Every structure is written in C-alpha cells, then in structure tokens.
Amino acid sequence: MGLRNDVSATHGRDTLYIGQVPETGKEVAFMSHWTTPLTELVAEDPDHLRVSRLDADLFVDYMKAFYHGMNVDVLPAPLAWTTWDKTSQPRRKANLPKHIGLAHGTQCTQIRVRIPPDGAFAAQLNLNDIIDAAMEMLPSNAYALLLLVDHDMYESDDDDFCCGRAYGGSRVAVVQTARYNPALDVHEGIDHSHMWPLSHCKVFVDRLCAVEEVVPKPPTKQQIAASRNGPMRAALDAAVAGNGSLNAEQGASALWFSRLARTVSHELGHCFGMAHCVYYACNMQGTAGMKEDVRQPPYLCPVCEAKVGHAIIGELKGGGKGEKQVWMRERCVALQSFCARLRGLGMEAAMWRGLEAWLATRLERVE
Numbered sequence: 001m002g003l004r005n006d007v008s009a010t011h012g013r014d015t016l017y018i019g020q021v022p023e024t025g026k027e028v029a030f031m032s033h034w035t036t037p038l039t040e041l042v043a044e045d046p047d048h049l050r051v052s053r054l055d056a057d058l059f060v061d062y063m064k065a066f067y068h069g070m071n072v073d074v075l076p077a078p079l080a081w082t083t084w085d086k087t088s089q090p091r092r093k094a095n096l097p098k099h100i101g102l103a104h105g106t107q108c109t110q111i112r113v114r115i116p117p118d119g120a121f122a123a124q125l126n127l128n129d130i131i132d133a134a135m136e137m138l139p140s141n142a143y144a145l146l147l148l149v150d151h152d153m154y155e156s157d158d159d160d161f162c163c164g165r166a167y168g169g170s171r172v173a174v175v176q177t178a179r180y181n182p183a184l185d186v187h188e189g190i191d192h193s194h195m196w197p198l199s200h201c202k203v204f205v206d207r208l209c210a211v212e213e214v215v216p217k218p219p220t221k222q223q224i225a226a227s228r229n230g231p232m233r234a235a236l237d238a239a240v241a242g243n244g245s246l247n248a249e250q251g252a253s254a255l256w257f258s259r260l261a262r263t264v265s266h267e268l269g270h271c272f273g274m275a276h277c278v279y280y281a282c283n284m285q286g287t288a289g290m291k292e293d294v295r296q297p298p299y300l301c302p303v304c305e306a307k308v309g310h311a312i313i314g315e316l317k318g319g320g321k322g323e324k325q326v327w328m329r330e331r332c333v334a335l336q337s338f339c340a341r342l343r344g345l346g347m348e349a350a351m352w353r354g355l356e357a358w359l360a361t362r363l364e365r366v367e
C-alpha cells in the first residue's frame with residue numbers, strides 16, 4: 001500500500017523511529033480503562049494487574065543493539081488520543097464512541113473503535129487507521145517508523161484482535177502492548193514452562209506435532225551430541241537457572257517487555273524488506289497467535305542476520321564482506337550489553353538470560 005519509502009544513503013533516510021505510546025487527553029479520559037484486561041478473564045494474582053507502563057526509550061536502546069549501526073530515536077512529535085467529533089463523547093459510560101482521534105503535530109487522524117468480539121477489553125482500535133496515521137507522521141529522515149499503542153487493536157471485521165502489523169513497503173509498523181500483558185496468559189492458555197528457549201524441548205515439540213499426525217523420530221547421535229553444548233544448550237541452561245530476585249510485579253513487567261521487544265524487532269524486520277523466515281528458528285518466523293508468539297526466538301537466524309547486515313552495512317554504508325563480518329560480531333556484543341543492562345534494571349527475564357548465554361557461546365565459536 002502506498003509508495004515505497006525509498007531509502008538509500010543519498011536520501012538520508014537512516015533513522016529508525018519508535019513512537020512513544022500516545023498520551024490520553026482529558027477529553028477522552030474514559031479511554032484509559034480500555035487498556036486494562038477485563039477482570040473476569042485474567043489471572044487471579046492481582047500483582048499481574050499492576051504492570052507498570054513501558055517506556056519507548058528501552059525499546060530504542062534494544063533496537064540500537066538489534067539493528068546495530070542504525071540511528072534509532074524516539075519519534076519527536078508528541079502523540080495523543082483525543083476526540084474526533086461529537087460522537088467521541090459517549091453519552092453513557094457503557095457506550096463506545098464510533099471514532100477517536102490520534103493527534104500528531106498539527107494533524108489528527110480518525111481511528112475507528114469497536115468492542116472486541118472476545119470481550120477481553122472494553123474497546124479496541126482499528127489498526128489500519130493507526131497505520132494511516134503512521135504514514136502521515138513519517139519523518140523525512142525515517143528509514144522506518146514503529147508506533148507503540150497500549151490499546152487492543154483489530155484489523156478487519158473477521159478477526160478477534162491483531163497484535164502488530166508492518167507495512168514493509170511503506171516502512172511503517174504498529175505494535176500493541178495490551179494483548180501481551182501476562183495477566184491474560186491464563187485466558188490465552190500460555191504454557192509458561194515452554195516459552196523460548198524452553199520451546200526447543202523435544203518432548204514438547206513432538207507433542208505439538210502429534211496433533212498434525214507427525215510421528216516423532218528418536219534423536220540421532222549427532223542431534224544428541226549437538227544438544228549437549230553450543231548456543232542453544234547455553235540458552236536453555238541459563239533460562240532454567242532462573243532468578244528469584246524479582247518480585248511478581250517486576251517479573252510480570254520484565255516478561256511483558258521481553259515479549260514486546262521481540263515483536264518490535266520482528267515488525268521492524270519487515271520494514272527492512274524481510275518476509276517471514278522459513279529456514280530456521282528465528283525472530284522473523286511467522287506466528288499465528290500468542291501461543292506461538294512466546295515460542296519465537298529473539299535472535300535472527302544466519303539467513304536473516306545476513307539480510308540485515310546487507311541492508312545496514314552494504315546498502316546504507318557501502319561496506320563489503322569484511323565490514324559485514326565485523327558488524328556481526330559488534331552486533332552480538334551490543335546485544336549482550338543490552339541483556340546485562342536489563343539485569344541491572346531489574347528487567348531480566350528467561351528470554352534475556354537465554355539470549356545473553358546464546359550470544360556468548362556464539363561469539364566463542366566465531367572467534
């Protein structure tokens with residue numbers, strides 16, 4: 001849709017922008033409670049409901065490491081939800097407005113509103129309208145723009161909800177935070193003992209494949225040997241080592257951020273022109289729903305990593321094979337530093353422990 005946001009070094013489109021979650025104007029204060037899962041569906045632990053608001057800065061820092069070599073910044077234009085027209089003020093509390101406005105700079109975009117079919121939230125917003133707004137606010141030096149929205153979203157009349165979407169050609173993307181809230185995990189049937197990297201458990205994979213009538217094969221000698229050491233083994237060991245220092249609220253916040261960070265890197269990957277990965281376990285693999293989402297790795301497989309290296313070092317910076325090799329190492333180190341920083345912030349989760357260990361073992365092997 002739309003014209004491709006043509007990028008090259010000569011166009012100066014070299015910055016990835018992350019939009020801060022829009023503020024909620026006083027005139028639409030009723031929208032604030034739309035971000036809270038309706039209580040009858042959520043876990044009984046009330047700590048899960050008090051997950052603090054996530055800041056765009058941390059996503060910016062992660063993307064600086066993930067897309068090492070790119071400029072990454074918070075979108076300077078403030079974003080705010082506001083009224084669209086007089087129908088935006090519901091007369092009674094239970095009524096929903098048909099539209100609300102997303103204000104950006106001097107402009108405002110009309111966003112459709114509806115009740116989610118599964119009733120998980122009081123209201124959800126139309127994703128295509130938000131994408132239109134993103135295209136209108138794309139800065140002239142943007143390589144791509146990703147908006148974070150803390151309300152539930154839908155894409156078409158037929159779907160229940162949509163967690164995120166990128167229009168790679170237009171280089172805009174939007175990710176919602178609401179559905180990734182760990183408070184919904186019980187309702188969604190998320191298996192906490194098999195989130196990445198524990199999703200690589202053979203018994204678990206065999207059980208999932210059995211539904212498709214795939215008969216599991218016993219592991220080969222090489223598979224058994226490979227599973228005893230290497231980056232995946234390190235990731236698994238680090239993930240199960242656990243960390244009891246976080247309280248329930250910190251743990252839920254950290255888990256929530258880890259899911260969103262993985263989705264943000266994935267959606268921006270589409271803005272780099274990548275389609276879903278069909279080669280390996282990879283951050284660019286497609287997922288159908290939250291259960292599959294939590295099994296997705298945070299790392300890029302060698303194929304997708306080479307694509308990103310080519311886009312940044314080859315296309316944007318005019319580098320060659322040697323520079324790409326240096327970039328690959330530097331990128332791993334930058335990601336390791338990010339994982340270590342999260343630990344200091346009390347934001348570590350099994351995914352980050354797994355990724356940090358995976359990166360360390362990988363770096364040993366490429367030296």
Ligand SMILES: [Zn+2]
Nearest residue numbers: 266270276286
């Ligand atoms: Zn995707």
Ligand SMILES: [Zn+2]
Nearest residue numbers: 277282301304
């Ligand atoms: Zn891949």
